[in-house]
Amino acid sequence: MNILVTGGAGYIGSHTCIELVKAGYNIIVADNFVNSCMEAVNRTRKLCGINFPFVEIDFTDYEATDQLFDKYNIDTVMHFAGLKAVGESCKIPVEYYKNNLDSALSLLLAMKKHNVKNFIFSSSATVYGADAPIPYNESTPVSRCASSPYGNTKLMIEYILKDAVKAIPGFNAVLLRYFNPVGAHESGEIGEDPTGIPNNLMPYVAKVAVGKLDMIHIFGNDYDTPDGTCLRDYIHVVDLAKGHVAAINKIKEDCGLFVCNLGTGKGTSVLEMVKAFSKSCGKELPYEFAARRTGDLPAFWADPSYAKEQLGWVAKKGIQEMCDDVWHWQSKNPNGYSN
Ligand code: NAD
Ligand code: UDP
Secondary structure (H helix, E strand, O other), rough: OOEEEEEEOHHHHHHHHHHHHHHOOOEEEEEEOOOOHHHHHHHHHHHOOOOOOEEEOOOHHHHHHHHHHHOOOEEEEOOOOOOOOOHHHHHHHHHHHHHHHHHHHHHEEEEEHOOOOOOEEEEHHHHHOOOOOEOOOOOOOOOOOOOOHHHHHHHHHHHHHHHHHHHHHEEEEEEEEEEEEEEEOOOOOOOOOOOOOOOOHHHHHHHOOOOOOOEEEEEOOOOOOOOOOOOOEEEHHHHHHHHHHHHHHHHHHHOOOOEEEOOOOOOHHHHHHHHHHHHHHHOOOOOOEEOOOOOOEEOEEEEHHHHHHHHOOOOOOOOOHHHHHHHHHHHOOOOOOOO
């Protein structure tokens, strides 16, 4: 099977390329580098042990997308490409809608023209919305409106894919709802490399550990949780990548629409994460409590039982391994890919 990996130079895409190649799939990797770089592709090629084809392309460009499908014989699209910063999406919502929706639509139109029927989509737990009971399971209705324009792009693409499955005979769409991906490849060669000051907890903590930032700010310590800080379901990016390989087996069964959480089923607090990372890097990391961050939910985690039942997939790596691997990546590459 030939798999087009869009956004394959990015954090989750690059780790997934390795697992796909390990599992024997042919990959065609594509990205426009809006949030990544060629060095990530070069390192991923090395870790894969093959020089897989790479195409620099902006998927909002339908003509270019169509030409890519002319050139390569693609069976399945794994769609990671997209803008993903929640805060930024509130500042430039129109650009987020344009990039994320146009990319998905170009791909779907090109797929239709070239009779490609399999689409695996990077969705997010954010589609469940603030009122969903915890743990989130797949039968919980999605929110009518997500808490950010970014989240709305995920909801809208989910709707588009659901309609495509209804309308296009033989079309399969797998919607994978990720919880909080963290960690890095065990080699320390690839990992998460955000530009500027990270918004997410794990890359921020890693930058403090490596001395690039002074202090961790923990947003809120008065939540109704065991230690007062928020709980999230952190999942190792390599486990997440393996979840995508498992999802291909579902596609092979002609699943039609298949929606699944990829999480561990365990909530971990911000303080617990900071402590685990301190252990990984061998020093107490400085932190202070700060005001709650607008829009944060106190706690959520996945019910992972459907993924186990349907995909035979369970996340195996624990919090300490996630932190150890991030520290390995960050300490080996203090400036990320621009060493
Ligand atoms: P990332 O930014 O590292 O990777 C996304 C890649 O897509 C980048 O390399 C970027 O250059 C590329 N891209 C963006 N727009 C493009 C376009 N128009 N054409 C071609 N390439 C384009 O992000 P990631 O963390 O690897 O996330 C991958 C996917 O998973 C995204 O769709 C994201 O929304 C989703 N997701 C991520 C998380 C998370 O916490 N990281 C959680 C849930 C869902
Ligand atoms: N967080 C924090 N300090 C930071 C970044 C994040 O305390 O510098 C907290 C945030 O409030 C949330 C958790 O860490 O409770 C995870 O945040 P992240 O942005 O990584 O993921 P989210 O679950 O918001 O998508």
